[in-house]
Amino acid sequence: MTFSGWGRYPRLESRLIEPISTFEIEESLGGSGQWGPSIIARGAGRSYGDSALAETLVSTRYLDNFSSLTTSEHGYTVLRCASGMSLEKVLETIIPKGLFLPVLPGAKAVTVGGAIAADVHGKNHHIDGSFCDHVESMQVLLATGEIINCNRDAYPELFHATCGGMGLTGIILDAAIKLVPMSSLDIAQRTLVADSLQDCMELMDEHHESKYSVAWIDCLASGAAQGRSVLYLGEHVDEKDAREKSKSGRRGLRAIKRSELKIPFDAPSFLLNKHTMMGFNSAYYALQKSRGAPKRIDYDAFFFPLERLRNWNRLYGSKGFLQYQLAVPQESAHACISAVLSCVSHAGKGSFLSVLKKFGKANNNLLSFPIEGYTLALDFKYEDSLFPLLDKLDAIVLEHGGRLYLAKDARMSKECFRRSYRQWEQFAELKQKLDPRGQFSSLQSRRLGLG
Numbered sequence: 001m002t003f004s005g006w007g008r009y010p011r012l013e014s015r016l017i018e019p020i021s022t023f024e025i026e027e028s029l030g031g032s033g034q035w036g037p038s039i040i041a042r043g044a045g046r047s048y049g050d051s052a053l054a055e056t057l058v059s060t061r062y063l064d065n066f067s068s069l070t071t072s073e074h075g076y077t078v079l080r081c082a083s084g085m086s087l088e089k090v091l092e093t094i095i096p097k098g099l100f101l102p103v104l105p106g107a108k109a110v111t112v113g114g115a116i117a118a119d120v121h122g123k124n125h126h127i128d129g130s131f132c133d134h135v136e137s138m139q140v141l142l143a144t145g146e147i148i149n150c151n152r153d154a155y156p157e158l159f160h161a162t163c164g165g166m167g168l169t170g171i172i173l174d175a176a177i178k179l180v181p182m183s184s185l186d187i188a189q190r191t192l193v194a195d196s197l198q199d200c201m202e203l204m205d206e207h208h209e210s211k212y213s214v215a216w217i218d219c220l221a222s223g224a225a226q227g228r229s230v231l232y233l234g235e236h237v238d239e240k241d242a243r244e245k246s247k248s249g250r251r252g253l254r255a256i257k258r259s260e261l262k263i264p265f266d267a268p269s270f271l272l273n274k275h276t277m278m279g280f281n282s283a284y285y286a287l288q289k290s291r292g293a294p295k296r297i298d299y300d301a302f303f304f305p306l307e308r309l310r311n312w313n314r315l316y317g318s319k320g321f322l323q324y325q326l327a328v329p330q331e332s333a334h335a336c337i338s339a340v341l342s343c344v345s346h347a348g349k350g351s352f353l354s355v356l357k358k359f360g361k362a363n364n365n366l367l368s369f370p371i372e373g374y375t376l377a378l379d380f381k382y383e384d385s386l387f388p389l390l391d392k393l394d395a396i397v398l399e400h401g402g403r404l405y406l407a408k409d410a411r412m413s414k415e416c417f418r419r420s421y422r423q424w425e426q427f428a429e430l431k432q433k434l435d436p437r438g439q440f441s442s443l444q445s446r447r448l449g450l451g
């Protein structure tokens with residue numbers, strides 16, 4: 001079968017194995033080595049590039065059982081579940097109990113294993129850090145067939161290499177995740193409009209205490225309007241308001257099931273050109289400018305706005321698209337992002353989905369993406385002429401001390417990776433010890449020189 005990531009570039013013919021128990025994986029890995037040399041775990045395939053692509057894919061689709069909800073001695077609740085459980089299913093299980101996940105990426109199909117392997121971030125990184133900062137422990141199946149239960153004290157090297165390690169240390173079987181209380185399904189959203197990149201960053205700094213913060217950027221606007229943007233700020237509606245709402249007969253804390261629209265076929269890629277994108281961006285900016293009033297929206301619409309358009313990745317045409325997501329330290333963020341936006345608008349290759357978020361402090365995981373500062377994500381439809389532009393963007397990012405997100409990457413060079421992920425050598429040494437035959441490898445890991 002042919003597989004790809006969410007961006008549909010690149011594609012690879014692979015063998016798909018769908019174990020129904022951890023025992024089955026353990027036997028095959030540790031025993032005869034019958035799965036061959038190039039294996040990688042695959043969750044929901046929501047990473048954009050080639051991190052979940054290899055000759056043999058071990059799907060966690062059927063490893064999706066819920067194990068327990070327990071209250072720790074410190075009073076918080078911990079969920080234990082298998083790694084193939086989607087965040088959507090986790091939310092459906094915990095929301096009726098008044099609990100919520102502390103960090104959510106923009107796609108709810110993402111699995112717990114995928115969220116740990118990429119150490120995903122949400123709109124609240126500046127306050128709550130990334131997904132793995134809330135993972136207490138996990139079981140990892142190594143290439144030897146051994147299962148290790150690791151946490152920050154027991155097998156800490158394995159823990160910090162597996163969090164953000166893109167599946168290269170082994171297969172995460174299950175995890176224990178700290179949950180947070182949630183009193184309402186609603187988010188109070190405020191929308192602020194910024195006329196330039198500088199304004200947007202100043203607004204983000206000014207509203208640093210806002211729990212959730214994310215900006216849509218018009219990446220094709222140039223000159224004085226460069227970086228004009230719409231900033232969305234969100235807070236959970238407070239408990240008292242929530243009780244009043246449920247008394248008045250509105251829905252209680254049940255997870256929301258939404259209807260979805262589906263893109264039935266690949267859109268012709270000529271529809272996405274500089275002029276249609278500039279038209280869309282200008283219209284969107286003008287519309288949001290006129291609609292600044294605060295409003296309450298349900299969590300599903302706030303956290304997963306794109307999910308209502310199922311298969312929206314088909315909008316980029318049959319050749320797919322690439323997402324370029326960079327993180328850059330606070331002190332060089334404006335210069336870097338401004339140079340990137342100039343390059344993109346000059347090339348006329350941007351898109352309508354360009355997102356800016358603030359990052360808080362980095363953690364101790366060897367390959368986790370966030371650096372304290374900002375992150376910018378830009379979508380580009382696939383075309384051969386895109387690659388030289390992305391190489392230019394890499395040079396800008398490196399010059400400013402930044403790096404690219406492995407979960408979105410499909411083409412970064414080994415040199416770029418090594419210059420920006422400073423702990424790569426430590427990771428490679430540990431990988432060599434854990435997996436000397438290099439059984440766990442993906443198209444991405446081979447490109448980046450990680451075996």
Ligand SMILES: Cc1cc2nc3c(=O)[nH]c(=O)nc-3n(C[C@H](O)[C@H](O)[C@H](O)COP(=O)(O)OP(=O)(O)OC[C@H]3O[C@@H](n4cnc5c(N)ncnc54)[C@H](O)[C@@H]3O)c2cc1C
Binds near residue numbers: 407
């Ligand atoms: C619409 C959209 C919005 C997104 N928004 C965000 C966002 O806001 N923030 C963010 O950080 N990311 C975001 N992402 C990216 C996504 O969260 C990550 O790529 C995530 O890793 C995907 O999880 P998955 O289950 O689909 O894993 P896959 O894509 O299948 O795999 C991703 C990586 O995880 C590894 N992996 C998966 N399961 C396991 C396992 N059980 N054991 C070991 N390794 C495993 C794979 O080997 C691979 O290296 C978004 C993606 C989409 C499509």
